[in-house]
Amino acid sequence: MRLELKSVVKQYGQQRALDNLNIAILDTSCLALIGPSGGGKSTTLRLLAGLEAPTSGSIRINENEIGSDAAKRNAHLKNVGVVFQSYNLFPHLNALTNIALPLEKVHRHSKADSITKAESLLQQFQLFEHRFKMPSQLSGGQNQRVAIARAIAPDPDIVFLDEPTSALDPEMTAEVLDAIESLVEAKKRLVIATHQMGFAKQAADTVAIIAGGKLVEVGDASQVIDQPGTERAREFLNASLKF
Numbered sequence: 373m374r375l376e377l378k379s380v381v382k383q384y385g386q387q388r389a390l391d392n393l394n395i396a397i398l399d400t401s402c403l404a405l406i407g408p409s410g411g412g413k414s415t416t417l418r419l420l421a422g423l424e425a426p427t428s429g430s431i432r433i434n435e436n437e438i439g440s441d442a443a444k445r446n447a448h449l450k451n452v453g454v455v456f457q458s459y460n461l462f463p464h465l466n467a468l469t470n471i472a473l474p475l476e477k478v479h480r481h482s483k484a485d486s487i488t489k490a491e492s493l494l495q496q497f498q499l500f501e502h503r504f505k506m507p508s509q510l511s512g513g514q515n516q517r518v519a520i521a522r523a524i525a526p527d528p529d530i531v532f533l534d535e536p537t538s539a540l541d542p543e544m545t546a547e548v549l550d551a552i553e554s555l556v557e558a559k560k561r562l563v564i565a566t567h568q569m570g571f572a573k574q575a576a577d578t579v580a581i582i583a584g585g586k587l588v589e590v591g592d593a594s595q596v597i598d599q600p601g602t603e604r605a606r607e608f609l610n611a612s613l614k615f
């Protein structure tokens with residue numbers, strides 16, 4: 373997919389989250405957004421997903437301008453999947469219903485098809501035996517895998533993931549990263565905000581470093597991570613690889 377953000381500003385009251393952000397990527401299947409805390413990764417992800425509008429500037433994904441126009445943004449939002457850091461699932465619905473109900477009610481699949489699709493995704497993510505558990509009865513890693521299954525169930529054009537592993541311990545992190553890698557292998561188009569440099573390098577083809585609401589560097593994932601071309605990028609990568 374092609375992504376283009378031009379002079380994007382996102383202002384929350386006095387706070388400028390994105391400050392003339394410019395990113396142009398000609399072709400990526402899996403883009404990782406990395407950078408220091410508060411740098412603007414989540415904001416960028418929300419704007420790209422169409423969850424929010426920019427204060428100014430333009431956002432283009434392939435041929436579609438999705439920035440300013442609410443109708444276009446909503447149409448775009450219907451064709452994407454979103455996974456956040458935590459609290460993704462409906463707490464009052466079991467794992468199966470969390471996946472099946474949106475398929476039926478939002479995407480207008482038949483009830484039988486929705487359940488069949490949900491069951492097959494639960495199998496794929498090794499969750500079938502847990503299908504009748506409520507989110508509170510699932511581990512963090514299981515919850516996130518259900519959330520990923522739900523996000524991909526309607527076969528969206530793009531899946532946006534915002535630090536899907538940051539609330540998890542290392543073992544559960546590995547489970548969820550495996551699930552995301554399986555999406556990369558299945559050629560899903562992904563945009564992931566992550567603090568996991570090793571994962572970004574392995575799974576993403578392209579990496580963008582965002583700091584202070586601006587683009588620091590963008591390019592081939594291993595190139596940017598192993599041989600950053602700017603002092604600011606080196607500073608961030610050295611700090612994040614230290615621990």
Ligand SMILES: Nc1ncnc2c1ncn2[C@@H]1O[C@H](COP(=O)(O)OP(=O)(O)OP(=O)(O)O)[C@@H](O)[C@H]1O
Binds near residue numbers: 388389409412414
């Ligand atoms: N809804 C909001 N209201 C006010 N300020 C916000 C809001 N969302 C983000 N910000 C501010 O915008 C800046 C960028 O935030 P953002 O969440 O995009 O950073 P981030 O790179 O995702 O950080 P982290 O790595 O900690 O998740 C921060 O200074 C943040 O405080």
Ligand SMILES: [Mg+2]
Binds near residue numbers: 415534535
């Ligand atoms: Mg964030």
